[in-house]
Amino acid sequence: MGTLSYTATVSLDGYVADADGDFQWSAPDAEVFRFHVDRMGAVAHEVLGRHTYALMEYWQNPPEGEEWGPDEQEFARRWQAIPRTLVSSTMTAADLASDTDRLVPRLDPGTLRRIVDEADxxxxxxxxxxxxxxxxxxxxxxxxxxxxxxxxxGGLRAMPPDARLDLELAEQRVFGGGTVFLHYRSR
Structure with a gap:
């Protein structure tokens, strides 16, 4: 049985994208990217919406004429090995990037619970x-x-506005460029 985590890169005021939908400001520097590569070792399954799924297709194959460094290659290797569930009511099985990916039209709690229970x-x-x-x-x-x-x-908030949670800080790290990693656990 697995555990469920939610990962987001956010602005100081709590947004994952600005009011125009731009999130380029959140691109990780080399140190933060290396941290992402390392943490991907613990991920057994990814659950993504259609926009994030389309964005992450980049890691299926390097763009023509672009060469990945060792960290990018390792991230891609790990990303490609992780089973993924795409949540979309508008996409079809033909849109899936891998044979190990699966499509669900809606992510209800029962479906998500089964994914977590089956994960290693x-x-x-x-x-x-x-x-x-x-x-x-x-x-x-x-x-x-x-x-x-x-x-x-303003823009797309990282957390639903009506969420009420009691969390405890489990881990923190400050990176050289000023990005701060905060890992909270539910109480």
């Missing part, structure tokens, strides 16, 4: 819209936030 480690739910119902239902045991020293003033 951490199930990472990635994307605030996809994670919202699980957060509200108290299903998420670990919250992993990479807080970027930037205020964007």
């Amino acid at each position: 480690g951490e199930v990472e739910i990635f994307g605030p819209t996809t994670a919202a119902e699980a957060i509200r239902a108290g299903m998420v045991s670990d919250f992993l936030f990479f807080v970027v020293p930037k205020v964007v003033g």
Whole structure:
């Protein structure tokens, strides 16, 4: 049986994308990216919405003419090995990037519970819209936030506005560029 975590890179004011939908300000520097590579070793399953799934297709194959360094290659290797569940009512099985990926039209708590129960480690739910119902239902045991020293003033919130949680700090780390990693656990 696995555990459920929610991971997000957020602005200091709590957004994963600004009011225009831009999130380029959240791109990790080399030190933060290396940390992501290392933490991917614990992830046994990914649950993503269609926007995040499309964004992460980049890691299936390097873009033509672009060469990945060792960290990018290792991240891609780990990413490709992780089974993924795509949550989308508009995409079809033909849109899946891998034979190990599966498609569900809606992520209800029962489906998510089965994914977590069948996992052999951490199930990472990635994307605030996809994670919202699980957060509200108290299903998420670990919250992993990479807080970027930037205020964007509005946009897509990292947490649902009606979520009420009691959390405890389990781990923290400050990176050289000012990004802070905060790992909280549900009480």
